[in-house]
Amino acid sequence: MGSYQLKYHAKKPEGIENKKAYLVGSGIATLAAAFFLIRDGHMDGKNITIFERKNVNGGALDGAGNLEDGYIIRGGREMEEHYECTWTYLVIFQH
Amino acid sequence: MYMDLFGDIPTLEDPERTVLDDMKEINDWDPNVSAKRVIQNRGEEVDSSTLGLKDHHIKQLTKLFLAKEEDLGDLTVEQFFTPDYFETNMWLLWRSMFAFQTWHSVVEMKRYMERFIHLLPGMTELRNILFSRYNQYDSFVLPLVKWLEDHGVKIENNTLVTDLDIEISGKEKVVTGIHLVQNGEEKHIKTTRNDLVFVINGSMTENSTLGSMDKAPELNRELGPVWSLWKNIAAKDPSFGRPEVFYENIDKTKWESFTVTFKDSKIADIIKDLTNRDPYSGRVVTGGIITIKDSNWGMSFTLSRQPHFANQPDDVLVLWAYGLFADNEGDYIKKKMSECTGEELLRELLYHIGVEGELMEEIVDSAIVIPAMMPHITSQFMPRVKGDRPEVVPEGSVNLAFLGQFVEIEGDCVFTVEYSVRSAMIAVYKLLNLDKQVPEIYPSKYDIRHIINATKTLYGNKPLPGEFFVKKLLKDTSLEGLL
Numbered sequence: 001m002g003s004y005q006l007k008y009h010a011k012k013p014e015g016i017e018n019k020k021a022y023l024v025g026s027g028i029a030t031l032a033a034a035f036f037l038i039r040d041g042h043m044d045g046k047n048i049t050i051f052e053r054k055n056v057n058g059g060a061l062d063g064a065g066n067l068e069d070g071y072i073i074r075g076g077r078e079m080e081e082h083y084e085c086t087w088t089y090l091v092i093f094q095h
Numbered sequence: 096m097y098m099d100l101f102g103d104i105p106t107l108e109d110p111e112r113t114v115l116d117d118m119k120e121i122n123d124w125d126p127n128v129s130a131k132r133v134i135q136n137r138g139e140e141v142d143s144s145t146l147g148l149k150d151h152h153i154k155q156l157t158k159l160f161l162a163k164e165e166d167l168g169d170l171t172v173e174q175f176f177t178p179d180y181f182e183t184n185m186w187l188l189w190r191s192m193f194a195f196q197t198w199h200s201v202v203e204m205k206r207y208m209e210r211f212i213h214l215l216p217g218m219t220e221l222r223n224i225l226f227s228r229y230n231q232y233d234s235f236v237l238p239l240v241k242w243l244e245d246h247g248v249k250i251e252n253n254t255l256v257t258d259l260d261i262e263i264s265g266k267e268k269v270v271t272g273i274h275l276v277q278n279g280e281e282k283h284i285k286t287t288r289n290d291l292v293f294v295i296n297g298s299m300t301e302n303s304t305l306g307s308m309d310k311a312p313e314l315n316r317e318l319g320p321v322w323s324l325w326k327n328i329a330a331k332d333p334s335f336g337r338p339e340v341f342y343e344n345i346d347k348t349k350w351e352s353f354t355v356t357f358k359d360s361k362i363a364d365i366i367k368d369l370t371n372r373d374p375y376s377g378r379v380v381t382g383g384i385i386t387i388k389d390s391n392w393g394m395s396f397t398l399s400r401q402p403h404f405a406n407q408p409d410d411v412l413v414l415w416a417y418g419l420f421a422d423n424e425g426d427y428i429k430k431k432m433s434e435c436t437g438e439e440l441l442r443e444l445l446y447h448i449g450v451e452g453e454l455m456e457e458i459v460d461s462a463i464v465i466p467a468m469m470p471h472i473t474s475q476f477m478p479r480v481k482g483d484r485p486e487v488v489p490e491g492s493v494n495l496a497f498l499g500q501f502v503e504i505e506g507d508c509v510f511t512v513e514y515s516v517r518s519a520m521i522a523v524y525k526l527l528n529l530d531k532q533v534p535e536i537y538p539s540k541y542d543i544r545h546i547i548n549a550t551k552t553l554y555g556n557k558p559l560p561g562e563f564f565v566k567k568l569l570k571d572t573s574l575e576g577l578l
C-alpha cells in the first residue's frame with residue numbers, strides 16, 4: 001500500500017456535526033482515536049470528550065520527576081520504522 | 096543550554112518540526128547500536144554475535160513460521176520448543192528485548208517473528224531500533240495532548256468509567272449510556288446510536304505501584320478498574336471478549352522495573368568502561384538494554400540518550416533497569432526482587448557491573464531509586480484463543496469500539512505503541528464508515544529478500560543449505576545477487 005491510499009482524504013461523513021464521541025482512557029490508543037476523528041473523520045474537536053481516571057494523561061507512556069524526588073519511567077520504548085499507523089499519526093507539530 | 100554541551104545535536108524542540116521529524120532526525124544522527132548486548136561475571140562481555148541455534152531449533156522456528164494460528168491454539172512457547180532452545184542466545188536476546196516468558200503465547204511469538212522479520216539480522220546488536228529523544232511522556236504525550244486541546248478536545252481527569260448501558264436487539268449493539276464517577280461523584284451520560292463510544296479494554300500498567308529508596312513497591316492484586324469495566328461489558332455479550340484470560344495470572348504477568356537518578360558522576364566512569372562510550376555525549380550510551388546473563392532476577396538495564404528528561408540537569412544521569420523474575424532471590428542481595436527497596440535494587444545492579452566497596456557506598460549515597468511493580472505488564476502475552484480478545488468493532492456494534500492491546504488485529508503484535516494506534520485507526524474508520532484504508536502491516540514476511548536475510552541470520556551467517564547450488568543456478572541471471 002502506498003501514497004494513493006495513504007494520501008487520500010476521506011469524504012466528510014454525513015451528519016458528523018451532530019455526533020459526539022466519548023473515549024475512555026487517555027493512553028496513546030485513545031489520544032490517537034481522537035486525532036483520527038478530527039483529521040480523517042472531519043469531527044469538530046469540541047464534540048470529543050476523553051475520560052481519564054488519573055490526573056495524569058498518557059497511560060503507559062510515562063515520565064515524571066525532578067532532581068529532588070528522582071526521575072521515574074516505568075519503561076522505555078523500542079520502536080521501528082514500520083510502525084505504519086503511528087508514523088502517520090506523529091506528523092503533528094511539537095508545539 | 097544544551098547546544099553548548101552537545102554541540103552538534105539537532106535543534107531541540109523546534110516548533111517548525113513534527114514529532115516524526117524529530118524522531119527521524121535524532122535517529123539518523125545517532126542510530127542505535129548495542130555497545131555490549133550481554134554480560135556475565137560482573138561485567139565480562141558474552142559473545143552474542145550470533146543467535147546460537149542448532150539445526151533442530153531452526154526446524155522448530157520454521158515450523159512455527161509456517162503454522163496456522165488456529166492450529167497452535169493456546170500453546171505456550173515452552174510447549175512448542177524443545178528445552179534446549181531456551182539455552183540459546185536467541186532466546187536470551189528475545190526474552191530480554193520483548194519481555195517474553197516461556198509460559199507466554201507461542202502464537203504471539205510467531206507474530207513477532209513474522210511482523211519483525213526485517214529486524215532479525217540486526218537483532219544481536221539492536222540495529223534499526225528507534226528511540227525517542229526523551230522519555231515518551233515528554234516526546235510524545237505532551238505534544239499529542241496539546242494538539243488535541245488546541246483543537247477543542249476536552250480531557251476530563253479524575254473520571255472513572257465503571258460501566259456502559261448496551262442495548263442488544265437482533266444483530267445490533269448500541270451503547271445507550273455511560274456510567275462514571277467524576278471526582279468521587281456518580282454520573283450518567285445518555286448516548287444515542289448517533290454518538291461514538293471508544294473504550295480501552297485492559298492496560299498493562301493497571302494497578303502499577305511505586306516504591307522508594309527505602310521501600311519496596313507493594314504488589315497490588317486487586318481487580319483494577321480497567322479490568323472491571325471490561326468485565327462488566329463482557330458480561331453483556333460473548334463478542335466482547337474474555338478479560339479473565341489476561342488479568343487472572345498476576346504471577347505470570349508481573350515484573351518490576353526501577354529508575355535510577357545518579358547525581359554523582361562516579362557512575363559515568365563505570366559506564367564508560369563498560370560501553371566505551373561517553374554517557375554525556377547526548378548519543379545512545381548502552382545502545383538499548385544490556386542483559387546480565389547470570390542475574391537470577393533476569394535483569395537488563397539501559398542508559399538512553401541523556402538528558403532523558405527535558406528538565407534534567409546536564410551532570411545528572413538517569414538509568415532504567417528491569418527484572419523478569421521478581422520472585423527470585425538476588426545474587427548479591429539475597430532477597431526476592433519484589434521485596435527489595437530501591438537501595439537494594441541498585442546494589443544488586445552495581446554488583447553485577449563490577450562495583451563494590453567504598454565506591455558502591457558513594458554511588459548509592461548520591462542516587463535516588465524509584466522501583467515500579469507492574470502486576471499486568473505482560474498480560475497481553477498470555478496464551479489466548481480466538482474470541483478471548485474482542486474485535487475492535489465487534490460484530491453488530493453500531494457505536495462501540497474497543498481500543499488498545501487487548502483487541503484482535505490480524506497479524507500485528509502487542510506490547511507495542513503501534514498496536515494501540517492501529518486499533519484507534521481501525522475503530523475510527525470503521526465506526527464512521529470512512530472511504531479510507533488503514534495502512535497495511537509492513538509485509539516483510541512476504542519479501543524474499545527479508546526472508547533470505549533472516550534465514551542467514553538463523554544459520555549464524557554460515558552458508559545456507561543448498562546455497563551453493565542456488566547461487567550457481569542464479570549466476571548470470573537478473574536475480575543474481577539475491578542470495
Ligand SMILES: Cc1cc2nc3c(=O)[nH]c(=O)nc-3n(C[C@H](O)[C@H](O)[C@H](O)COP(=O)(O)OP(=O)(O)OC[C@H]3O[C@@H](n4cnc5c(N)ncnc54)[C@H](O)[C@@H]3O)c2cc1C
Pocket residue numbers: 024025026027028029030051052053054057058059060061074075076077078079254255256257295297298299300301320321322324352472498499500510511512513515
Ligand atoms: C515498561 C513498558 C515497556 C514498554 N516497551 C515498549 C516498547 O519497547 N515498544 C513499544 O512499542 N511499546 C512498548 N510498551 C507498550 C506501549 O507503551 C503500550 O502498548 C501503549 O502505550 C498502550 O497504550 P494504550 O492507550 O493502549 O493503553 P494505556 O497506555 O494503558 O492507557 C490506558 C489509560 O486508560 C485509563 N483507564 C483505564 N481504565 C479506565 C476507566 N475505567 N476509566 C477511566 N480511565 C481508565 C488508564 O488510567 C490509562 O491512562 C511498553 C510499555 C511498558 C509499560
